[in-house]
Amino acid sequence: MSSAIKQAWQSTPPAVTALIVTGLSSLANGADAVSNVVDNSSGNFLDGVFEVQVTSGGSGVSATGYVDIFLQPSLDNSNFPDTLNDLYVDTVQVQANSTTYKKLLSISKALQGWAAPYFKLRFHNASGAALTAGAVNYNLPYDTVG
């Protein structure tokens, strides 16, 4: 008899926690903002689901603009990868002036099956103009076999 493989949320509907990202709400074109640390050392969750919302600049946004998101995992909450050697997670397309873009994304594909005890997210603005707003929320879901 087969059993379904399910993912269990910590609560229903999933409660979200705000991720603090200093500088995201005014991030200059070509610049990066790195979040505070998410402590996953006791939960050891295999995935994190993030809601990312950014608002583009009033002028100068490229028709091919975007915001890239990277993962900076750490084993000891001290040594994190530098910005040239962290792990790509996803891209938010940002291609028009004065527009709010939202994306829901998972970090599991960057982790490839292992649980990061500690991690940060890095946001790289390649939209062509400074952002005018930004916010990130997340939930760490359980992974279970039902």
Place this chain on the structure above:
Amino acid sequence: MRIAAAWDEGKYQEFVDRFWSAAMAHAHPPWLTLTVHTEAPVSRQPEIELHAREDDDLGNELIEGFKAVFGTTWLYP
């Protein structure tokens, strides 16, 4: 060179307006980064870090601009 300063929104905007935006309008070599850290590696406080090459005209101009705008700065290895 990795040069850093305490996070200051006003000084950040000044640096971007006077130096960073002009640099981005011309080129963005991969070794040139401007990063805002919510928890910096050592201080665990918000910091801004410029990673640039001193042996490059653009990098050197940004480093000098960073020092002029932020005043108190420090280096990371």
